[in-house]
Amino acid sequence: MGENIILDISRLCVEFDTEAGRVRAVDGVGFQLKKGKTLGIAGESGCGKTITALSIIRLLPRPVSRIVQGRVLFQGRDLLALSKQEMQQIRGRKIAMIFQEPMTALNPVHSIAKQMVEIHQIHFPGLSRTKMADASVELLEKAGISDPGIVMKKYPHQLSGGMRQRVMIAMALACRPDILIADEPTTALDVTVQAEILDLIQTLKEESGMSVVLITHDLGVIAENCDDVAVMYAGKIVESAGVHDLFQYPRHPYTKGLLASIPSRAPRPKTMLPTISGQVPSLTDMPEGCRFQSRCPLCADICKSIDPDERIMGQNHGVRCHMADEQGR
Amino acid sequence: MDIVRVDQLKKYFPVTSGVFLRRTGHIHALDGVSFSVKKGETLGIVGESGCGKTTLGRCITGLTEPTAGEIRIKGKSFFGTHGVPRKESASTLQMIFQDPFESLDPRQTVRQILEEKYIIHGRDGKHLDQEIHALIEKVGLLPDALAKFPHEFSGGQRQRIGIARAISLDPEIIVCDEPVSALDVSVQSKILNLLLALQQEMGLTYIMISHDLSVVRHISDRIGVMYSGKMVELGEAGDIYENARHPYTRALLSAIPIPDPRGRKNRILLKGEVPSAEHPPVGCRFNTRCGYVQALCFEQEPLLQGSQENPDHWIACHVFNSGG
Numbered sequence: 001m002g003e004n005i006i007l008d009i010s011r012l013c014v015e016f017d018t019e020a021g022r023v024r025a026v027d028g029v030g031f032q033l034k035k036g037k038t039l040g041i042a043g044e045s046g047c048g049k050t051i052t053a054l055s056i057i058r059l060l061p062r063p064v065s066r067i068v069q070g071r072v073l074f075q076g077r078d079l080l081a082l083s084k085q086e087m088q089q090i091r092g093r094k095i096a097m098i099f100q101e102p103m104t105a106l107n108p109v110h111s112i113a114k115q116m117v118e119i120h121q122i123h124f125p126g127l128s129r130t131k132m133a134d135a136s137v138e139l140l141e142k143a144g145i146s147d148p149g150i151v152m153k154k155y156p157h158q159l160s161g162g163m164r165q166r167v168m169i170a171m172a173l174a175c176r177p178d179i180l181i182a183d184e185p186t187t188a189l190d191v192t193v194q195a196e197i198l199d200l201i202q203t204l205k206e207e208s209g210m211s212v213v214l215i216t217h218d219l220g221v222i223a224e225n226c227d228d229v230a231v232m233y234a235g236k237i238v239e240s241a242g243v244h245d246l247f248q249y250p251r252h253p254y255t256k257g258l259l260a261s262i263p264s265r266a267p268r269p270k271t272m273l274p275t276i277s278g279q280v281p282s283l284t285d286m287p288e289g290c291r292f293q294s295r296c297p298l299c300a301d302i303c304k305s306i307d308p309d310e311r312i313m314g315q316n317h318g319v320r321c322h323m324a325d326e327q328g329r
Numbered sequence: 330m331d332i333v334r335v336d337q338l339k340k341y342f343p344v345t346s347g348v349f350l351r352r353t354g355h356i357h358a359l360d361g362v363s364f365s366v367k368k369g370e371t372l373g374i375v376g377e378s379g380c381g382k383t384t385l386g387r388c389i390t391g392l393t394e395p396t397a398g399e400i401r402i403k404g405k406s407f408f409g410t411h412g413v414p415r416k417e418s419a420s421t422l423q424m425i426f427q428d429p430f431e432s433l434d435p436r437q438t439v440r441q442i443l444e445e446k447y448i449i450h451g452r453d454g455k456h457l458d459q460e461i462h463a464l465i466e467k468v469g470l471l472p473d474a475l476a477k478f479p480h481e482f483s484g485g486q487r488q489r490i491g492i493a494r495a496i497s498l499d500p501e502i503i504v505c506d507e508p509v510s511a512l513d514v515s516v517q518s519k520i521l522n523l524l525l526a527l528q529q530e531m532g533l534t535y536i537m538i539s540h541d542l543s544v545v546r547h548i549s550d551r552i553g554v555m556y557s558g559k560m561v562e563l564g565e566a567g568d569i570y571e572n573a574r575h576p577y578t579r580a581l582l583s584a585i586p587i588p589d590p591r592g593r594k595n596r597i598l599l600k601g602e603v604p605s606a607e608h609p610p611v612g613c614r615f616n617t618r619c620g621y622v623q624a625l626c627f628e629q630e631p632l633l634q635g636s637q638e639n640p641d642h643w644i645a646c647h648v649f650n651s652g653g
């Protein structure tokens with residue numbers, strides 16, 4: 001099994017300096033990304049999805065945050081032990097990332113052509129200008145842009161949200177990365193455009209054999225696009241499994257609660273939806289024991305004192321819960 | 330009884346350019362939209378970004394002046410030559426916004442925010458304090474919230490404040506513009522439950538605008554689908570979901586991600602870009618992206634008509650509603 005794992009993360013911890021002191025935004029996160037597969041990271045706002053992704057490519061906001069522990073093995077090398085220069089060779093070239101709002105990643109004052117060529121200059125300095133331009137047009141075409149010549153001449157603000165995301169994808173794919181990390185790539189888009197972009201990522205993945213980490217809070221997007229899923233809650237992965245196993249036999253009370261509260265999973269329209277009581281505890285005020293205790297219908301004494309370790313149940317199905325049973329639901 | 334009737338509603342925004350702000354054209358945000366809403370029902374409005382959903386909601390609540398057409402609320406015309414002054418409708422009609430943070434004054438406490446409406450409408454009698462307490466309880470917040478400022482609340486709690494403000498004068502109709510779009514699912518379900526409970530308790534009529542079709546499906550009795558300033562399909566929620574006719578509605582439905590990996594399905598991917606609101610296509614506005622176009626679709630605009638089999642299911646399409 002070890003061979004087909006391209007990214008192996010373990011015990012990752014990230015700390016932030018805040019006014020209220022030092023907080024741990026990511027606490028002991030670990031997962032494995034299989035070659036050619038898509039791993040989904042799900043979870044609600046603030047649970048640490050983006051920070052986890054930024055840790056992988058070592059782009060955490062400085063100086064307020066840092067990785068304090070952990071290992072990020074990419075093709076057998078620990079990325080956290082690399083020098084800045086070595087990391088630059090990996091970032092963009094081997095591991096590329098796209099973001100929710102492409103506007104923040106695109107340069108507003110440069111044309112798409114200029115930005116596309118720039119990417120080639122960084123990574124393939126030997127190429128001639130015309131070769132770079134040709135390659136850019138080809139990439140845009142691949143990203144589903146039907147008139148790349150016209151789009152090349154435009155500036156980011158002249159493009160629709162969907163087109164901007166396609167340009168971002170084209171840029172991310174310029175170096176044929178082994179891994180694409182997509183952080184909420186479609187959250188700002190209409191469902192019809194979302195479907196096109198996800199379809200594009202899926203097609204490109206199948207063509208090139210790259211692996212994808214897809215971050216989203218939308219469990220529908222996870223169900224339709226991922227092979228494996230990790231569910232995060234308050235800085236920890238509370239459950240991880242194959243996508244079918246997770247949706248059919250969710251074991252963690254948080255995952256169960258999340259799934260039950262989705263309107264389209266309700267038995268009948270206009271009926272009350274199941275809810276998860278309470279709120280996520282603040283990072284500055286994390287309880288001892290399990291972080292989900294105050295909202296958990298199964299909470300027992302042990303949950304209030306001991307933080308549950310991950311237990312493997314069934315088919316490689318990891319759960320951090322004292323009360324989860326073997327049977328699932 | 331129809332509590333709201335909208336007839337041939339149009340809203341054009343001027344497009345200006347140059348230093349003299351010369352008017353060079355118009356954005357057709359709403360281009361002849363007609364429908365009615367029955368008392369106590371929820372009409373869901375869906376459609377992609379820019380199709381005119383918010384403009385429609387703002388016209389109905391009187392925040393935006395329509396260019397043409399008529400809006401009747403409880404039989405009274407609120408626009409057009411015989412229009413009744415807007416103030417009269419203010420206590421009947423309220424609006425809830427996507428981001429309550431933007432619509433709540435950051436310098437006011439929750440108590441001040443909630444009292445404002447009572448004061449404006451001269452209803453700040455001696456029971457005001459009692460009313461405010463009842464209000465805050467109704468939306469599931471604790472009384473100590475009254476002394477706090479908006480930034481001290483989470484997104485879901487802020488939306489509760491927005492809802493409390495909207496229901497403060499016992500309105501009959503609430504236009505909800507993307508009320509849960511900014512919220513996580515576990516918070517979203519609580520707000521949807523609150524809206525459902527308030528509807529039952531107060532007999533409210535909702536116009537529920539959202540781009541999330543599963544939210545709209547859950548909460549609506551009927552659904553209207555908009556495309557480029559037009560209503561293209563309108564019917565019972567179940568009919569729209571199980572029996573959609575318009576090619577745009579079908580594409581929209583097929584694009585919803587289903588939270589069940591066993592349900593992975595074939596999508597209808599739309600080719601082409603959303604038409605420009607300044608220069609909408611001649612004929613059917615969907616003709617640039619539709620997989621079923623015929624010659625007629627480039628010549629004539631299809632009218633929204635009841636279908637032959639089901640007169641309560643309205644479709645604006647030459648191809649899929651040939652009998653009219």
Ligand SMILES: Nc1ncnc2c1ncn2[C@@H]1O[C@H](COP(=O)(O)OP(=O)(O)OP(=O)(O)O)[C@@H](O)[C@H]1O
Nearest residue numbers: 016018025044045046047048049050051052061064
């Ligand atoms: N610059 C920062 N300073 C202090 N804390 C931060 C900073 N950036 C993030 N955090 C904290 O780290 C935690 C994880 O943030 P992260 O951005 O990873 O969340 P997320 O899961 O991506 O959420 P979302 O779905 O909203 O994007 C949050 O609680 C957040 O408050």
Ligand SMILES: Nc1ncnc2c1ncn2[C@@H]1O[C@H](COP(=O)(O)OP(=O)(O)OP(=O)(O)O)[C@@H](O)[C@H]1O
Nearest residue numbers: 342356358377378379380381382383384385540606
């Ligand atoms: N005040 C305004 N001035 C000029 N154009 C406007 C104004 N308000 C809206 N528009 C335009 O009218 C059209 C409809 O906008 P509207 O906000 O109603 O769409 P929407 O369906 O609510 O979209 P979204 O889902 O993004 O909220 C758009 O083309 C928009 O740019």
Ligand SMILES: [Mg+2]
Nearest residue numbers: 049050051183
């Ligand atoms: Mg994030």
Ligand SMILES: [Mg+2]
Nearest residue numbers: 382383384506
């Ligand atoms: Mg809107």
